[in-house]
Amino acid sequence: DVKVTQSSRYLVKRTGEKVFLECVQDMDHENMFWYRQDPGLGLRLIYFSYDVKMKEKGDIPEGYSVSREKKERFSLILESASTNQTSMYLCASSLTDWDEQYFGPGTRLTVT
Amino acid sequence: QQQVKQSPQSLIVQKGGISIINCAYENTAFDYFPWYQQFPGKGPALLIAIRPDVSEKKEGRFTISFNKSAKQFSLHIMDSQPGDSATYFCAASEGGGSRLTFGEGTQLTVNP
Numbered sequence: 001d002v003k004v005t006q007s008s009r010y011l012v013k014r015t016g017e018k019v020f021l022e023c024v025q026d027m028d029h030e031n032m033f034w035y036r037q038d039p040g041l042g043l044r045l046i047y048f049s050y051d052v053k054m055k056e057k058g059d060i061p062e063g064y065s066v067s068r069e070k071k072e073r074f075s076l077i078l079e080s081a082s083t084n085q086t087s088m089y090l091c092a093s094s095l096t097d098w099d100e101q102y103f104g105p106g107t108r109l110t111v112t
Numbered sequence: 113q114q115q116v117k118q119s120p121q122s123l124i125v126q127k128g129g130i131s132i133i134n135c136a137y138e139n140t141a142f143d144y145f146p147w148y149q150q151f152p153g154k155g156p157a158l159l160i161a162i163r164p165d166v167s168e169k170k171e172g173r174f175t176i177s178f179n180k181s182a183k184q185f186s187l188h189i190m191d192s193q194p195g196d197s198a199t200y201f202c203a204a205s206e207g208g209g210s211r212l213t214f215g216e217g218t219q220l221t222v223n224p
Contacts, residue, residue: 004155031210035214040121040216041216042116042201042214042216043201043203043212043214045211045212045213058211059213090155092155097207097210100158103155104155105153106155
Protein backbone atom coordinates (compact mmCIF):
# COMPACT_ATOMS: atom_id res chain seq x y z
CA ASP A 1 0.00 0.00 0.00
CA VAL A 2 1.15 3.49 -0.84
CA LYS A 3 1.62 5.61 2.21
CA VAL A 4 1.86 9.39 2.25
CA THR A 5 2.49 10.82 5.68
CA GLN A 6 2.39 14.40 6.84
CA SER A 7 4.33 15.58 9.85
CA SER A 8 1.43 17.11 11.77
CA ARG A 9 -2.35 16.72 11.76
CA TYR A 10 -2.92 20.06 13.50
CA LEU A 11 -0.69 23.10 13.73
CA VAL A 12 -1.23 26.53 15.28
CA LYS A 13 1.18 29.33 14.40
CA ARG A 14 1.34 33.06 14.88
CA THR A 15 1.31 35.67 12.13
CA GLY A 16 4.81 36.26 10.78
CA GLU A 17 6.21 32.89 11.86
CA LYS A 18 8.07 30.66 9.41
CA VAL A 19 6.20 27.41 9.01
CA PHE A 20 7.42 24.09 7.66
CA LEU A 21 5.03 21.36 6.55
CA GLU A 22 6.67 18.02 5.83
CA CYS A 23 5.47 15.21 3.60
CA VAL A 24 7.01 11.78 3.08
CA GLN A 25 6.02 9.03 0.64
CA ASP A 26 7.30 5.49 0.76
CA MET A 27 6.68 4.27 -2.80
CA ASP A 28 9.53 5.84 -4.78
CA HIS A 29 7.11 8.13 -6.60
CA GLU A 30 8.49 10.67 -9.04
CA ASN A 31 5.88 13.38 -8.52
CA MET A 32 4.85 15.12 -5.33
CA PHE A 33 2.26 17.84 -4.81
CA TRP A 34 1.06 20.35 -2.26
CA TYR A 35 -2.59 21.50 -2.24
CA ARG A 36 -4.68 23.60 0.04
CA GLN A 37 -8.31 22.70 0.65
CA ASP A 38 -10.86 25.36 1.55
CA PRO A 39 -14.66 24.99 1.83
CA GLY A 40 -16.38 25.95 -1.39
CA LEU A 41 -13.09 26.16 -3.30
CA GLY A 42 -12.10 22.51 -3.53
CA LEU A 43 -8.41 21.65 -3.74
CA ARG A 44 -6.01 24.16 -5.26
CA LEU A 45 -2.50 23.27 -6.36
CA ILE A 46 0.25 25.28 -4.67
CA TYR A 47 3.43 23.65 -6.00
CA PHE A 48 4.49 20.33 -7.43
CA SER A 49 7.76 18.55 -8.04
CA TYR A 50 8.56 15.98 -10.70
CA ASP A 51 12.08 15.17 -9.55
CA VAL A 52 14.54 15.87 -6.77
CA LYS A 53 15.41 19.58 -6.61
CA MET A 54 12.85 20.31 -9.35
CA LYS A 55 9.69 22.29 -8.68
CA GLU A 56 6.92 24.01 -10.57
CA LYS A 57 4.41 26.59 -9.48
CA GLY A 58 0.80 25.57 -9.26
CA ASP A 59 -2.21 27.82 -9.35
CA ILE A 60 -1.67 29.65 -6.03
CA PRO A 61 2.09 29.75 -5.23
CA GLU A 62 2.15 33.25 -3.73
CA GLY A 63 3.36 33.23 -0.12
CA TYR A 64 4.73 29.69 -0.35
CA SER A 65 7.94 27.96 -1.30
CA VAL A 66 8.92 24.28 -1.46
CA SER A 67 11.94 22.09 -1.07
CA ARG A 68 12.67 18.60 -2.37
CA GLU A 69 16.16 17.50 -1.37
CA LYS A 70 15.32 13.78 -1.34
CA LYS A 71 12.95 11.85 -3.57
CA GLU A 72 10.70 10.74 -0.76
CA ARG A 73 10.35 14.09 1.01
CA PHE A 74 8.61 17.29 -0.09
CA SER A 75 8.39 20.30 2.20
CA LEU A 76 6.06 23.28 2.02
CA ILE A 77 7.37 26.49 3.54
CA LEU A 78 5.41 29.54 4.59
CA GLU A 79 8.10 32.21 4.91
CA SER A 80 5.92 34.57 6.94
CA ALA A 81 2.59 33.05 7.86
CA SER A 82 -0.51 35.17 7.47
CA THR A 83 -4.08 34.62 8.65
CA ASN A 84 -5.29 34.03 5.08
CA GLN A 85 -3.06 30.95 4.99
CA THR A 86 -5.24 29.25 7.60
CA SER A 87 -6.36 26.14 5.75
CA MET A 88 -6.13 22.38 5.33
CA TYR A 89 -2.93 21.43 3.52
CA LEU A 90 -2.79 18.17 1.59
CA CYS A 91 0.27 16.45 0.19
CA ALA A 92 0.04 13.92 -2.63
CA SER A 93 2.36 11.78 -4.72
CA SER A 94 2.15 9.85 -7.99
CA LEU A 95 4.44 7.41 -9.74
CA THR A 96 4.36 9.26 -13.06
CA ASP A 97 2.28 11.96 -14.76
CA TRP A 98 -0.33 9.42 -15.87
CA ASP A 99 -0.79 7.65 -12.54
CA GLU A 100 -3.28 8.43 -9.80
CA GLN A 101 -2.32 10.76 -7.01
CA TYR A 102 -2.21 9.36 -3.48
CA PHE A 103 -3.00 11.83 -0.74
CA GLY A 104 -1.85 12.16 2.83
CA PRO A 105 -4.35 12.81 5.66
CA GLY A 106 -3.75 16.56 5.67
CA THR A 107 -2.46 19.19 8.10
CA ARG A 108 -4.94 21.68 9.46
CA LEU A 109 -2.98 24.90 9.91
CA THR A 110 -4.36 27.80 11.93
CA VAL A 111 -2.54 31.13 11.81
CA THR A 112 -3.53 33.54 14.57
CA GLN B 113 -11.75 31.71 -11.78
CA GLN B 114 -12.93 28.15 -11.30
CA GLN B 115 -12.16 26.18 -14.46
CA VAL B 116 -14.12 23.17 -13.23
CA LYS B 117 -17.52 23.93 -11.73
CA GLN B 118 -19.23 21.27 -9.63
CA SER B 119 -22.83 20.97 -8.45
CA PRO B 120 -24.63 20.54 -6.19
CA GLN B 121 -22.64 21.71 -3.17
CA SER B 122 -24.49 19.22 -0.99
CA LEU B 123 -26.76 16.28 -1.66
CA ILE B 124 -28.97 14.14 0.56
CA VAL B 125 -30.16 10.79 -0.78
CA GLN B 126 -32.07 7.90 0.74
CA LYS B 127 -30.46 4.49 0.96
CA GLY B 128 -30.94 2.65 -2.32
CA GLY B 129 -31.39 5.84 -4.32
CA ILE B 130 -29.28 7.28 -7.13
CA SER B 131 -26.80 10.06 -6.38
CA ILE B 132 -25.84 12.33 -9.26
CA ILE B 133 -23.07 14.93 -9.15
CA ASN B 134 -22.32 17.13 -12.14
CA CYS B 135 -19.23 18.96 -13.34
CA ALA B 136 -18.63 21.37 -16.20
CA TYR B 137 -15.28 22.49 -17.54
CA GLU B 138 -14.03 25.25 -19.81
CA ASN B 139 -10.64 24.12 -21.07
CA THR B 140 -11.14 21.97 -24.19
CA ALA B 141 -7.57 20.68 -23.84
CA PHE B 142 -8.50 18.71 -20.71
CA ASP B 143 -8.11 15.01 -21.45
CA TYR B 144 -8.31 13.26 -18.09
CA PHE B 145 -11.29 13.44 -15.74
CA PRO B 146 -11.00 11.70 -12.34
CA TRP B 147 -13.36 11.65 -9.40
CA TYR B 148 -11.98 11.60 -5.87
CA GLN B 149 -13.78 10.54 -2.69
CA GLN B 150 -12.87 12.00 0.70
CA PHE B 151 -14.02 10.72 4.10
CA PRO B 152 -13.77 12.97 7.19
CA GLY B 153 -10.23 13.11 8.55
CA LYS B 154 -8.77 11.45 5.46
CA GLY B 155 -7.16 12.64 2.27
CA PRO B 156 -9.02 12.24 -1.04
CA ALA B 157 -8.72 8.90 -2.81
CA LEU B 158 -9.23 8.15 -6.50
CA LEU B 159 -12.65 6.62 -7.11
CA ILE B 160 -12.94 6.38 -10.89
CA ALA B 161 -11.56 8.22 -13.92
CA ILE B 162 -12.37 8.64 -17.60
CA ARG B 163 -10.63 9.86 -20.74
CA PRO B 164 -12.63 11.62 -23.50
CA ASP B 165 -12.40 8.76 -26.01
CA VAL B 166 -15.34 7.06 -24.25
CA SER B 167 -18.70 8.46 -23.17
CA GLU B 168 -19.22 6.25 -20.14
CA LYS B 169 -17.22 4.21 -17.65
CA LYS B 170 -18.68 1.95 -15.01
CA GLU B 171 -17.02 0.40 -11.97
CA GLY B 172 -19.44 -1.42 -9.72
CA ARG B 173 -22.09 1.03 -8.51
CA PHE B 174 -20.14 4.05 -9.78
CA THR B 175 -20.49 5.39 -13.33
CA ILE B 176 -18.97 8.40 -15.04
CA SER B 177 -20.92 9.87 -17.95
CA PHE B 178 -18.99 12.17 -20.24
CA ASN B 179 -20.38 14.65 -22.80
CA LYS B 180 -17.51 16.17 -24.75
CA SER B 181 -19.62 18.56 -26.85
CA ALA B 182 -21.29 20.00 -23.74
CA LYS B 183 -18.02 19.97 -21.77
CA GLN B 184 -19.73 18.19 -18.92
CA PHE B 185 -19.22 15.00 -16.96
CA SER B 186 -21.08 13.48 -14.09
CA LEU B 187 -20.80 10.81 -11.41
CA HIS B 188 -23.72 8.47 -10.82
CA ILE B 189 -23.83 6.32 -7.69
CA MET B 190 -26.41 3.58 -8.01
CA ASP B 191 -28.01 1.92 -4.97
CA SER B 192 -26.45 4.55 -2.70
CA GLN B 193 -25.38 3.30 0.74
CA PRO B 194 -24.73 5.12 4.03
CA GLY B 195 -21.07 4.15 3.63
CA ASP B 196 -20.98 6.31 0.48
CA SER B 197 -21.48 9.41 2.63
CA ALA B 198 -18.40 11.50 1.87
CA THR B 199 -17.22 14.54 -0.05
CA TYR B 200 -16.75 13.99 -3.77
CA PHE B 201 -14.49 16.03 -6.00
CA CYS B 202 -14.36 16.04 -9.76
CA ALA B 203 -11.13 17.10 -11.42
CA ALA B 204 -9.61 17.57 -14.85
CA SER B 205 -6.16 17.84 -16.39
CA GLU B 206 -4.44 17.97 -19.75
CA GLY B 207 -1.51 15.84 -20.82
CA GLY B 208 -1.66 13.51 -17.84
CA GLY B 209 -2.68 13.74 -14.22
CA SER B 210 0.06 16.01 -12.92
CA ARG B 211 -1.75 19.29 -12.89
CA LEU B 212 -5.26 18.53 -11.68
CA THR B 213 -7.88 21.28 -11.49
CA PHE B 214 -10.51 20.33 -8.92
CA GLY B 215 -14.17 21.24 -8.63
CA GLU B 216 -15.55 22.78 -5.46
CA GLY B 217 -16.68 19.48 -3.96
CA THR B 218 -20.05 17.90 -3.12
CA GLN B 219 -20.92 16.67 0.35
CA LEU B 220 -23.07 13.55 -0.06
CA THR B 221 -25.19 12.22 2.79
CA VAL B 222 -26.97 8.91 2.34
CA ASN B 223 -29.67 8.40 4.96
CA PRO B 224 -30.36 4.86 6.16
